[in-house]
Amino acid sequence: xxxxxxxxxxxxxxxxxxxxxxxxAFSVYAQRQVVNxxxxxxxxxxxxxxxxxxxxxxxxxxWNTDALAGKPDYYRGIGSYFKIMNIPAAWKSQKVFIRFHGxxxxxxxxxxxxxxxxxxxxxxxxxxxxxxxxNFGGRNTIWVRVNNAIDLDLMPLVGDFNTYGGxxxxxxxxxxxxxxxxxxxxxxxxxxxxxSRISSERAEVNVSAIxxxxxxxxxxxxxxxxxxxxxxxxxxxRRIKISENGKADVAALFSVHNPRMWNSVKDPYLYHADxxxxxxxxxxxxxxxxxxxxxxxxxxxRTFSVDEDNNxxxxxxxFQIKGVARHEDWAELGSAVHAENHLRDIELMTxxxxxxxxxxxxxxDPYFISLCDRAGIIVWSELPFxxxxxxxxxxxxxxxxxxxxxxxxxREMIHQMYNHPSIFFWGLYNDxxxxxDDPLEYLKELSSIAKxxxxxxxxxxxxxxxxxxxxxxxxxxxxxxLGWTSGLPTDFSSWGMQLRRNWPKLPSGVxxxxxxxxxxxxxxxxQKPQVQGSWHPEQWQAHFHEVYWKNIVSKNYFWGTxxxxxxxxxxxxxxxxxxxxxxxxxxVTFDRRVPKDAxxxxxxxxxxxxxxxxxxxxxxxxxxxxxxxxxxxxNDKEVDLxxxxxxxxxxxxxxxxxxxxxxxxxxxxENTLEAVxxxxxxxxxxxxxx
Numbered sequence: 001x002x003x004x005x006x007x008x009x010x011x012x013x014x015x016x017x018x019x020x021x022x023x024x025a026f027s028v029y030a031q032r033q034v035v036n037x038x039x040x041x042x043x044x045x046x047x048x049x050x051x052x053x054x055x056x057x058x059x060x061x062x063w064n065t066d067a068l069a070g071k072p073d074y075y076r077g078i079g080s081y082f083k084i085m086n087i088p089a090a091w092k093s094q095k096v097f098i099r100f101h102g103x104x105x106x107x108x109x110x111x112x113x114x115x116x117x118x119x120x121x122x123x124x125x126x127x128x129x130x131x132x133x134x135n136f137g138g139r140n141t142i143w144v145r146v147n148n149a150i151d152l153d154l155m156p157l158v159g160d161f162n163t164y165g166g167x168x169x170x171x172x173x174x175x176x177x178x179x180x181x182x183x184x185x186x187x188x189x190x191x192x193x194x195x196s197r198i199s200s201e202r203a204e205v206n207v208s209a210i211x212x213x214x215x216x217x218x219x220x221x222x223x224x225x226x227x228x229x230x231x232x233x234x235x236x237x238r239r240i241k242i243s244e245n246g247k248a249d250v251a252a253l254f255s256v257h258n259p260r261m262w263n264s265v266k267d268p269y270l271y272h273a274d275x276x277x278x279x280x281x282x283x284x285x286x287x288x289x290x291x292x293x294x295x296x297x298x299x300x301x302r303t304f305s306v307d308e309d310n311n312x313x314x315x316x317x318x319f320q321i322k323g324v325a326r327h328e329d330w331a332e333l334g335s336a337v338h339a340e341n342h343l344r345d346i347e348l349m350t351x352x353x354x355x356x357x358x359x360x361x362x363x364x365d366p367y368f369i370s371l372c373d374r375a376g377i378i379v380w381s382e383l384p385f386x387x388x389x390x391x392x393x394x395x396x397x398x399x400x401x402x403x404x405x406x407x408x409x410x411r412e413m414i415h416q417m418y419n420h421p422s423i424f425f426w427g428l429y430n431d432x433x434x435x436x437d438d439p440l441e442y443l444k445e446l447s448s449i450a451k452x453x454x455x456x457x458x459x460x461x462x463x464x465x466x467x468x469x470x471x472x473x474x475x476x477x478x479x480x481x482l483g484w485t486s487g488l489p490t491d492f493s494s495w496g497m498q499l500r501r502n503w504p505k506l507p508s509g510v511x512x513x514x515x516x517x518x519x520x521x522x523x524x525x526x527q528k529p530q531v532q533g534s535w536h537p538e539q540w541q542a543h544f545h546e547v548y549w550k551n552i553v554s555k556n557y558f559w560g561t562x563x564x565x566x567x568x569x570x571x572x573x574x575x576x577x578x579x580x581x582x583x584x585x586x587x588v589t590f591d592r593r594v595p596k597d598a599x600x601x602x603x604x605x606x607x608x609x610x611x612x613x614x615x616x617x618x619x620x621x622x623x624x625x626x627x628x629x630x631x632x633x634x635n636d637k638e639v640d641l642x643x644x645x646x647x648x649x650x651x652x653x654x655x656x657x658x659x660x661x662x663x664x665x666x667x668x669x670e671n672t673l674e675a676v677x678x679x680x681x682x683x684x685x686x687x688x689x690x
Contacts, residue, residue, distance in 0.1 A: 031292040032180070035173040037083070037098075037142075046078030046147075054082070060336035062104075062166035064148075067572045068334055070581020074572050079165055081144040089137030095176045096134060097183050099127035102169030102365065103146050104335070105154060110143040120154050120405055122163070123362040123384055124412040125187040127174065144171075153401035155409055158393050159386035159430075160583060161327055161361050162570040164335040169365060179213025179242065179279040180293040186408075186415035191275050193299040193419045194456065203259040203301045207273045208251035217242045218280040223252035226272040228260070233271070239280075261315050262300025262421045265355050268376030270298045270421070298373060300421025306458070306475060306507045306559045310500075320553075321378070321560030322606045323356035324349065324587070325512055327569035328364050331590035334570065342368040344592050346375055349566060352587070352599055353606025358462075358477075358511060358562045361386060361430065363413045372422040380460060380562075381417055382427025383410050383446070385439075389431040389464060390485070391573075398437035403445075410446055414453045423457065426450045428473055430462040430511075443472045462511035470506065475559065477511025484515040484585075485531055489547035496557040508557070512564035513548055514585040517541030518578050519594050522620035536577045536584055539617060542597040549605060550656055563602070567592060600633040604657025611679040613639055618685040626666050626689050632659040636677035644672055 042054035045063060061081075067074035087096070100107060104122030108115065111133035119126040134140055148165030150157070174183060182190035190210040197204045207223050218241050225233040236252040260269045279291040305313045312319050326345065329335045342365065349357065357377055359369075362384035372379050385406060387395035396402070410428075417423055428446050432439055443461075450459050459473040470476045478499070483489030492513070499508055516529075516536040523537040545563070552561050568586035577584045587599040600614040613634040632639050632651075639659045640650045643666065651659040659675075666689050676682045 033175040062164040067162040092136040156384040182210035188415040262302040265376035323562035324566035325358040380425040387432035396439040479512040510561040514564035515544040516584040
């Protein structure tokens with residue numbers, strides 16, 4: 001269990017309680033069986049053909065530890081997963097699905113030696129009905145072949161991140177009655193919740209479902225709406241007949257009076273919708289439990305928009321987005337992360353005061369998005385349609401197969417994540433260019449699909465260029481690294497002013513801004529380092545973010561901004577900073593153990609509820625001069641600094657959570673620094689003067 005900030009326990013206790021309630025939302029009326037298959041797999045890389053040679057692994061799993069070691073030509077090919085298991089004879093009267101929550105990138109399934117199907121796409125869930133392939137009451141073999149080789153007909157083609165191969169998310173059996181809620185609608189659970197006509201007096205909630213079963217079967221479908229305390233708000237029963245194609249659509253419309261809004265981190269209030277399907281076949285008296293299937297979904301009621309003045313509006317009020325971008329891989333684990341890793345990420349983001357996250361590069365684990373639902377963190381989820389940025393190659397291959405695969409991946413992302421109240425934005429591309437095959441017309445097609453599938457959300461993109469691509473989506477964000485890849489941080493202000501002057505009606509934000517930093521490197525003067533060099537001192541990153549944030553809050557040019565990135569992440573092609581194979585722009589280290597100085601700068605500006613004080617540049621332990629400038633971050637109005645037990649005076653907050661003491665005299669040898677704010681929060685560190 002990770003330790004939450006001491007002074008933020010009330011908020012964290014509420015968050016933990018809602019996490020503990022998570023299974024409740026999905027277990028009411030639960031008759032379907034979900035069987036975890038994460039243990040006991042035999043894994044072999046694609047080149048291994050000798051019988052009986054394998055490594056036993058548990059899921060989540062990736063074979064690309066070589067990518068984590070910074071090997072740019074890390075293995076991209078086939079890996080095989082093999083499992084032997086007995087299937088209960090009692091399941092013969094049921095439907096048995098196998099569901100994969102994520103496998104990168106192309107997956108072929110064989111059951112008892114027979115090919116079942118292929119899925120192309122590395123970041124969304126998928127399932128197959130394997131009932132006809134199973135030996136009920138006996139031994140069965142499950143063989144999964146996963147291939148993460150570059151495929152010119154498959155997104156993504158390029159990107160500043162690793163394409164980790166393997167079954168890197170969980171696998172499970174889902175056992176349902178013959179008549180059941182669909183698992184085949186682009187990998188979703190077959191239940192969709194829409195809210196509309198929202199006011200302070202009432203909101204309409206439409207719950208729709210797709211039921212599959214035996215043609216001609218009559219099913220009873222019960223809808224139930226519950227509030228955050230699990231009390232029933234309303235319920236409704238419908239009867240449907242399964243059509244000749246084995247499907248039926250059904251819906252129920254509810255009114256919620258005086259709705260409690262999902263209001264980001266202030267009040268991420270969740271309602272719940274349950275859908276229970278009972279087959280009428282062979283029914284006598286009451287429906288047997290084996291004829292009942294159910295799904296529970298949480299949802300939120302909220303409104304959001306960007307107005308004509310480029311202000312973000314949440315529930316009718318202006319809202320300052322305090323955003324970060326995130327890749328979901330971890331040091332040593334790659335993409336094969338566990339629930340506790342996602343929880344740690346949420347904990348760090350909550351501590352810093354984050355209220356929005358761009359899930360960069362590809363759709364992230366829906367479990368993490370569920371945590372965002374409960375923490376009140378707004379989500380930007382994006383299609384893995386990545387361009388080369390400043391590198392060579394292209395992100396778009398104008399083939400029919402590529403175009404169709406991208407459309408399918410977009411639909412899978414939208415259908416699977418449809419009910420998450422935290423998702424406000426569907427991202428359509430990142431870093432694309434119009435060199436070679438021009439993706440403009442294709443992007444217009446993707447935008448139309450996104451609007452048809454989900455008109456309630458905004459489409460968005462992350463751009464690095466001028467041109468027509470910037471006018472396809474509802475909103476645009478710009479990846480801007482002035483002060484890192486070029487220019488100085490102070491150039492950011494003039495760039496923003498020029499952007500608003502040239503395109504005053506373009507709803508513009510900043511999708512990425514940041515600079516690299518190593519916690520092991522420090523400088524005695526503030527000079528911009530070379531991006532491609534091995535020297536990335538921590539001080540420059542902090543300076544960069546101080547300049548950017550001051551401009552963001554004072555100029556009001558953007559509907560929202562997102563720091564690049566919350567965490568360091570793997571990028572095997574990079575040969576910069578002290579460690580190759582990693583992008584070190586994170587505010588927290590790759591292993592999530594050390595928040596960098598810039599993390600505390602943002603905490604001082606974004607988190608008002610957790611009083612703290614932090615002495616910056618603390619890892620610069622040995623210094624060559626007795627005269628030093630001392631910097632402290634805090635969210636209080638005043639901080640007192642003591643050197644070796646003697647106060648050197650109080651300093652006021654400069655308005656951006658920063659306190660500085662110029663020309664402080666230290667003694668040769670060890671010096672103890674202690675900073676205390678007016679609320680009693682304190683921090684202490686030691687500095688050695690040579």
